[in-house]
Amino acid sequence: MKNMTKLIVGIVALIPSLASAGDIQADNFKCLSDMTEVRHFYVDNLLGNVDDTVAVANSPTGGSYPEGSVVQLVPSEAMVKREAGFNPATNDWEFFELDVSDQGTAIGKRGFAEVVNKFGGNCFACHVQAQPQWDLICDNNHGCDPIPLTRGMIKAIQKTDPRCDPVELTEEDQANLQALQAALSAN
Numbered sequence: 001m002k003n004m005t006k007l008i009v010g011i012v013a014l015i016p017s018l019a020s021a022g023d024i025q026a027d028n029f030k031c032l033s034d035m036t037e038v039r040h041f042y043v044d045n046l047l048g049n050v051d052d053t054v055a056v057a058n059s060p061t062g063g064s065y066p067e068g069s070v071v072q073l074v075p076s077e078a079m080v081k082r083e084a085g086f087n088p089a090t091n092d093w094e095f096f097e098l099d100v101s102d103q104g105t106a107i108g109k110r111g112f113a114e115v116v117n118k119f120g121g122n123c124f125a126c127h128v129q130a131q132p133q134w135d136l137i138c139d140n141n142h143g144c145d146p147i148p149l150t151r152g153m154i155k156a157i158q159k160t161d162p163r164c165d166p167v168e169l170t171e172e173d174q175a176n177l178q179a180l181q182a183a184l185s186a187n
């Protein structure tokens with residue numbers, strides 16, 4: 001009986017981490033504010049190795065993200081670092097477009113060089129422009145083509161992640177969301 005309890009406790013302790021980043025499912029993605037905030041974006045690690053992911057994200061000289069790393073700027077787009085050698089062309093990053101609602105996350109599209117976002121842009125084609133030391137992370141000065149979102153708009157989008165508990169929007173957030181809507185409807 002004692003051994004059984006030990007076994008169950010052992011299994012429960014293993015549940016949060018995956019054996020390999022290859023088993024990624026929709027429910028591995030979560031409310032952005034439950035991830036770890038690094039400057040203006042959010043990271044996690046599906047294998048439980050979040051410290052190493054944060055260390056690379058914070059490094060002033062770049063580096064290679066460890067397997068299992070999840071990086072998100074907005075709720076609906078994610079990059080996940082797969083097992084070493086899985087896709088050398090993308091540095092083993094898999095790109096995801098996610099459909100998020102208060103019901104949770106669904107995976108809209110996933111893949112390597114072929115995933116295209118809602119604005120018609122190819123994730124990989126744009127992110128591969130980052131200088132090599134940044135491991136395909138664009139930030140706003142690593143060499144990628146810009147996206148049509150200001151940092152203020154990004155902050156407001158992050159705060160309206162429908163999977164998270166509601167947070168109060170400042171007047172600035174509201175103005176940014178209105179500007180975003182105006183920009184989208186002008187297209």
Ligand code: HEC
Binds near residue numbers: 150
């Ligand atoms: C036109 C180029 C372009 C396209 C297409 C694009 N991105 Fe990005 N992405 C960027 C830029 C530029 C940033 C940084 C914006 C900032 O920091 O203000 C960024 C930021 C990110 C980040 C945060 C980490 C980082 O690189 O700074 C993730 C994750 C991300 N994008 C995923 C995706 C995914 C997934 C797709 C496709 C579904 C995609 N992106 C399509 C240019 C692009």
